[in-house]
Amino acid sequence: MADTRVNESLELPGFKGDLLHPESDGYDEARQVFNGMIDRYPALIARCADADDVAAAVRLAAARGLELSVYGGGHGVTGSAVCDAGIVVDLRALKAVDVDPAAKTVRAEGGVTWGEFDAATQEHGLAVTGGRMSTTGIAGLTLGSGSGWLERKYGFVCDNLIKAEVVTAAGEQVVASATENTDLFWGLRGGGGNFGIVTAFHIGLHQIGPTVFGGMLMYPASRGHELLRFYRDFMERAPDEVCGGLAFVTAPPEDFVPEPVRGQPVIGVVCLYAGPLEGAEEAFRPLREFGPPGIDMTGPMPYLAHQQLLDGANPHGMQNYWSADFLTGLPDEAIDTLVDIATKPVSPLTSIIVVPGGGAVARVDDAETAFGQRNAPWNLHYLSMWPDPADTDRNIEYTRAIAAAMKPWTTGRVYLNYIGDEGGGRVEAAFGPEKYSRLQALKKQWDPGNLFHHNQNIEPGA
Ligand SMILES: Cc1cc2nc3c(=O)[nH]c(=O)nc-3n(C[C@H](O)[C@H](O)[C@H](O)COP(=O)(O)OP(=O)(O)OC[C@H]3O[C@@H](n4cnc5c(N)ncnc54)[C@H](O)[C@@H]3O)c2cc1C
Structure with a gap:
């Protein structure tokens, strides 16, 4: 193992979740992702208890100039959920799923998997297009647009997204929807994890099943x-x-x-x-x-x-x-x-x-x-x-x-x-030149220093 630890101690006063350092119990398990090829050693895994914890971890990484990665469900095939020698903002403890059956909506937090999401919504005979494997995180999948078996009938997950609760690169907490921060809302529907950390998704549901x-x-x-x-x-x-x-x-x-x-x-x-x-x-x-x-x-x-x-x-x-x-x-x-x-x-x-x-x-x-x-x-x-x-x-x-x-x-x-780690050209190819330029401008606005670059990265525009 290469020595990838950061020399200074990484403290987060007031942090409510668990902080896992390389010597902590559970560190080795917590740094694993779906893809067994990935073997990275973060300096700190910040298992957040709420959005304030997420914001604190973001501010620490920004202040120290450290690598930062975001762990939703750990199913990104590139392993971008974990980084070497930096901070993993680990959302796996953010598990709330609150269904409003009358409104046919759900608020689901950033560490929920599709199995957990489907189980909670099916209690009311409701669903949205979901990942094709139940252990995948709702977060990464939805931000990449979210393809699933129901899409021909109900569109991608992102087509059903109503609102996102987001921690920005500046460590601020904002909401993005059709009426608030509409540009950010546009970018979150398909642009991946480039613009902020989504701590909760509000999603419209449909009658399906049980x-x-x-x-x-x-x-x-x-x-x-x-x-x-x-x-x-x-x-x-x-x-x-x-x-x-x-x-x-x-x-x-x-x-x-x-x-x-x-x-x-x-x-x-x-x-x-x-x-x-x-x-x-x-x-x-x-x-x-x-x-x-x-x-x-x-x-x-x-x-x-x-x-x-x-x-x-x-x-x-x-x-x-x-x-x-x-x-x-x-x-x-x-x-x-x-x-x-x-x-x-x-x-x-x-x-x-x-x-x-x-x-x-x-x-x-x-x-x-x-x-x-x-x-x-x-x-x-x-x-x-x-x-x-x-x-x-x-x-x-x-x-x-x-x-x-x-x-x-x-x-x-x-x-x-x-796609895997196939270079910037392939990321651009996901959007085409026009949308990619717009996304670069959005990136410049919301993350000018490219703090969120451990992903299918969109570089800030000039
Ligand atoms: C077995 C398997 C089946 C799959 N099936 C499907 C499928 O049916 N449809 C489909 O569309 N995709 C599918 N995927 C791909 C999957 O959607 C992506 O890999 C997605 O990134 C996984 O989400 P995650 O939260 O588990 O990922 P993670 O590995 O935790 O995260 C991947 C990246 O997403 C971003 N991210 C994660 N959480 C957040 C957050 N809360 N806020 C901001 N950024 C965040 C980060 O940039 C992170 O690096 C599948 C993947 C696997 C391994």
């Missing part, structure tokens, strides 16, 4: 070429209520998988109907009739179970290398290229997810939020995951090879939440 039609159909990889063509045509005509996506995965060694299929590359079609149960069977009938799936796990189920469908396939602490691109379309040639590579993964934990666009996401006026690509028909996400660091090079090579092969069909824009 029972939904959901689950997954699993097809053998050998049917990939025809399945993708069918899925493309099916989704192009599907109503907004037909939600889900398609994933190239490896069949797990689970009881529900027939013995000969275990460990084989398969294609999962995730199905979620965002409407009355009665309409669901009919809506998904063409997909089920396309050919008998190897395994049919669809049917009425708790919304909470649907939201945890992928949890088991994404274990914490693996090596992760990700990338992503929006596509202009999926012509046959693109499908053939994708299927040929995606059905031959280097690691059985790797998945490649094809997320359909359209629906409510595409209907929001592009100027409304910082998010940069509302009209792409498909979003392609490459998630390479493997247990052994010795296999790193070949997994990275695989990810880059598939991304390169798909290049001819990419829009040039990327989804911020799905």
